[in-house]
Every structure is written in C-alpha cells, then in structure tokens.
Amino acid sequence: MTKSLAQQTDRLKIDVCHLTSAHDRHDTRIFQKMCLSLQSNGYQVALVVADGQPNDRTSGIIILGLPKFTSRLLRMVFAPLMVFFAAKRTRARFFHFHDPELLWVGLLLKATTRAKVIYDAHEDLPATIFAKTYIPERLRKFVSHLSGLIEKSVSARLDAIVTATPYIRTQFLRKQIEAVDICNYPINQQMPSPAGLLKTVPARISYIGNVGVNRGILELVSALPLCRTNVRLDICGRFSEPKTEETARSHSGWRQVDFHGWVDSRTITDILLRSSAGLVTLKPTPNYLYSLPVKLFEYMRAGLPVIASDFEEWRKIVDVHECGVLVNPDQPKEIAKAIDWIVENKERAYKMGVNGKEAVDSQFNWSREEKKLIRLYEKLGKHVRVETSALYSE
Numbered sequence: 001m002t003k004s005l006a007q008q009t010d011r012l013k014i015d016v017c018h019l020t021s022a023h024d025r026h027d028t029r030i031f032q033k034m035c036l037s038l039q040s041n042g043y044q045v046a047l048v049v050a051d052g053q054p055n056d057r058t059s060g061i062i063i064l065g066l067p068k069f070t071s072r073l074l075r076m077v078f079a080p081l082m083v084f085f086a087a088k089r090t091r092a093r094f095f096h097f098h099d100p101e102l103l104w105v106g107l108l109l110k111a112t113t114r115a116k117v118i119y120d121a122h123e124d125l126p127a128t129i130f131a132k133t134y135i136p137e138r139l140r141k142f143v144s145h146l147s148g149l150i151e152k153s154v155s156a157r158l159d160a161i162v163t164a165t166p167y168i169r170t171q172f173l174r175k176q177i178e179a180v181d182i183c184n185y186p187i188n189q190q191m192p193s194p195a196g197l198l199k200t201v202p203a204r205i206s207y208i209g210n211v212g213v214n215r216g217i218l219e220l221v222s223a224l225p226l227c228r229t230n231v232r233l234d235i236c237g238r239f240s241e242p243k244t245e246e247t248a249r250s251h252s253g254w255r256q257v258d259f260h261g262w263v264d265s266r267t268i269t270d271i272l273l274r275s276s277a278g279l280v281t282l283k284p285t286p287n288y289l290y291s292l293p294v295k296l297f298e299y300m301r302a303g304l305p306v307i308a309s310d311f312e313e314w315r316k317i318v319d320v321h322e323c324g325v326l327v328n329p330d331q332p333k334e335i336a337k338a339i340d341w342i343v344e345n346k347e348r349a350y351k352m353g354v355n356g357k358e359a360v361d362s363q364f365n366w367s368r369e370e371k372k373l374i375r376l377y378e379k380l381g382k383h384v385r386v387e388t389s390a391l392y393s394e
Contacts, residue, residue: 014062015043016377017092021050021079022099025063028294029122029164029184030098035061037370038377048086050079064090072134080105094118094377096162100125100147103154116159116380121179124168125151127286131214152177159380162373167290167313182373184294186301187366202230203343206275206304208268209295212240214288216281216309216329217248224253226336229343233279234271236260272302276349277342280308281329289313297364300356305349307338317364323356 016038018030025031031047036059039045045061052068066082069075084105087095095109096118103119110117129135129144152175155161161179163169172179211217217239224233235257239245248254260267272278278299282288290313299306306324308314318324325338342349 013044014046014090014092016094016096017046017048017087017090019048019083019087019095019097019102019105020099021066021075021083021102023049023051025049025051025053025056025065026058031058031061033184033187033366033370034096034373037366037373041374043377046090046092048083048090050075050083076101084108088113094380096120098122100151103150106158107154110158118160118162118376118380119155119158120162120164121151121168121172122164123287124171124290127290131285131287160376162376165290165292180372180376182369182376183292183364185292185364185366185369186294186297186360188361189301202232203276204232204234204274205277205279205307205339205342206234206271206299207237207279207295208272208298209237209293210240211235211237211245211248213244214283214285216283217244218251219329219332219335220279220281221248221251221253221257222332223335223339224256226333227339227343229340231256231276231339231343233257234260234275236263236268236271238262269302272299272304275302275304277324277339278302278304278306279335280306281327281335282309283329284309284311297360300353300364301360303353303357305342305352306356307335307342317359321355321359323352323359 018035020027020030023030025047035045035047039060046064047061048064048066050066050068053065055065056063064086066079066086069079080102083097083102087105087109091113092115094116095106095113097106098120100121106117106119109115126144126148129147130140132140135143155172155175155177161172161177163172163179163181164184166181166183169179169181207217207220209215220233224231233256238261239248260271263271278295280293280296280299282291282293288309289311292313296306296308296314296317300323306318308318308324308326309329310326315326318326325341327334327338329335
C-alpha cells in the first residue's frame with residue numbers, strides 16, 4: 001500500500017500539498033481544518049508529514065509519511081530535505097508549509113517549480129525563541145533576531161503568508177509583508193449543555209492540551225488545596241517535560257487531580273460535559289501573550305465558563321463576551337479564588353458559558369476562517385496579486 005500510494009501521486013493531479021516536519025498527520029489546524037476544507041471545496045489534497053508512520057489515504061486526503069527523527073538537530077537538518085523531495089514528487093499547484101524549519105524548503109519549491117508557495121506562521125517566530133529551553137539563554141536574543149531576518153527575507157519571496165492570529169499578521173505587516181490571518185477557531189459542532197455546572201459535590205474543572213511549566217501546570221496544582229470548595233481537576237494531555245511531571249505529581253494538590261493522559265476527542269467531549277469550568281492559565285511568555293489558544297475556544301464552544309490568564313488580547317474576548325474569569329496565572333491563590341467563584345455562583349457561571357458558546361457560534365468558528373482560506377486559494381489560482389484586505393469580505 002505504501003509504495004502504490006506514493007506512486008499514485010505521480011499519476012494523480014494534486015492541487016494542494018501541505019507540508020509539515022514537526023506536526024502530527026491529524027493535526028487539527030493542518031489536517032482537520034485546512035486539508036479537509038480544501039478537499040470539500042473541490043481541491044485534490046496531499047499531506048507530506050515526517051511522523052514516522054506509513055503512507056495512507058484518509059477522508060480523501062493522500063498522506064505521505066516520512067521518517068521521524070527523535071533528535072531535534074537531526075530533524076531540523078534531514079526532515080526538511082526529505083519533505084522537499086516528497087513535495088516535488090506530487091507536482092502540486094500549491095505548496096502550503098507549516099513549520100519555520102521548512103522556510104528554505106518553501107524557497108526551493110518557489111525557485112524550482114511553477115507552483116504557488118504559502119507559508120503558514122502558527123507562532124510569532126522571533127518571540128518563541130525566548131521560550132526555547134534547548135537554546136542557551138545567552139544566545140536567544142541573537143537567535144531570535146537572526147530567525148526574524150531569515151523569516152522576513154524568505155517570506156517576501158513567497159506567494160502568500162498565512163498567520164494563525166491577527167497579532168502575528170501585524171508583525172508581518174510591520175515588515176511590509178502582506179499576510180492574512182486564518183485563526184485556529186474550532187470547527188462548528190453542536191454540543192449539549194454541560195451538566196457539570198448543575199452538579200454539586202465534587203465540582204470538576206478541566207484542563208485540555210499539552211502540560212508544562214509555561215502552560216501553568218504547577219500553579220494549577222498548587223491552587224487546588226487552596227480552594228474552599230470540594231473540587232477535582234481533570235487533565236487531558238501529555239507532559240512536555242519529565243521533570244515538571246515529577247514536580248507536579250509530588251505536590252499535595254495532585255491528590256485532587258484525575259490525569260487521563262492523551263485521549264481522543266470523544267473522551268474530551270465527555271469530560272468537558274461534566275465540568276464546571278475550563279482552565280487556560282498560560283504563563284506570560286512572549287509567545288503566549290498574544291496567542292489565541294484553541295482550548296480557550298473549545299471550552300467556550302462546550303458552553304463552559306473559562307478561567308483564563310489576564311492577557312490584553314484575551315481580555316478582548318473574555319471580558320467583552322462576559323464568558324469567564326481572568327486571573328494572574330502566576331498566583332495560585334487568585335486561581336483558587338476564581339475556581340471557588342465559579343463553583344459557588346452556578347447561575348452566573350452558567351450564563352458565562354452560554355455567552356461563550358454564542359460567541360463561538362457567531363464569531364469564533366472555523367466556518368468564517370474557511371471562507372478566507374478558500375478565497376486566498378482562488379485568488380492565487382487566478383494568478384492575480386493577492387490584496388489581503390479583500391479576503392476579509394463576506
């Protein structure tokens with residue numbers, strides 16, 4: 001099957017080839033949203049992914065699997081090279097890549113093919129460097145500056161830049177590079193109202209996603225014994241740092257945690273439906289301050305009030321739509337106070353959940369972003385200069 005599927009790409013007319021060397025093949029943004037949206041709009045889509053799994057065809061998307069490197073250095077050196085040759089073999093009309101380490105691949109594809117090449121900036125690259133613990137701290141400022149220069153130079157030569165947030169788009173615009181933000185809002189999906197808001201003892205709160213120091217796990221665990229109310233925390237995700245997991249598990253607050261590990265979307269939905277609130281108390285690192293975390297909108301879509309970090313960009317969502325409580329993510333006492341308020345004020349908390357769900361249904365959903373994605377491809381396909389302002393019109 002592996003060989004025959006790879007050979008099919010030589011015969012099939014591939015319209016769009018998405019490329020990633022650092023994400024999973026079923027990544028929500030890349031596969032579940034972009035690939036499937038393009039496929040449902042008539043494009044033949046392939047995905048080249050370096051995840052160590054075999055070739056496959058899922059929901060009509062041809063997936064070309066490449067080896068996965070356990071070493072970060074080896075991945076950054078060799079995975080892009082393999083991605084380049086696999087991408088070229090598809091002879092696609094559009095190449096859409098999702099990782100900064102593939103910037104030079106995008107440049108090569110632009111130089112060696114007649115295809116349109118799109119860079120998808122999921123994060124503010126220069127800012128994320130300061131959070132990379134594997135880069136010596138004394139070198140981060142230099143690496144951040146250098147990466148910004150490389151990103152700017154390559155991006156200016158590509159056909160389109162897509163960003164995951166409006167803030168990242170403004171960073172490109174400041175460099176005189178046109179970009180369109182296609183936000184990572186949740187896919188429209190009808191969900192029943194959560195029953196957890198109506199329950200009494202013990203109340204349950206949820207954290208969904210990767211677990212680590214900068215994602216506020218230690219403060220969350222520390223907050224639990226400080227709560228007046230009887231509360232348990234459901235965690236669905238993986239620890240990114242073994243030392244952090246050891247520290248969290250040794251804390252007295254861990255006795256109030258139900259750790260589920262990485263679970264499927266159906267299990268996550270079940271857990272959210274029995275919750276009283278969703279937690280997204282990321283630390284104020286440069287790459288989180290202006291982010292739009294998917295989990296925030298997934299909690300809102302589920303009808304849960306959110307307990308979120310008091311960041312300026314998040315305030316525009318949580319305060320404006322009155323869908324949760326903002327806290328200082330470095331203060332466990334403040335987090336505990338917010339948890340108690342949610343548990344003790346069920347009617348007001350329920351109303352917050354309703355407000356959040358309505359905001360997702362009307363504004364923060366993938367259907368709106370999908371339209372921008374399709375308009376971008378249509379304009380690129382017509383070989384006209386992309387005026388990004390036109391992509392925002394309904």
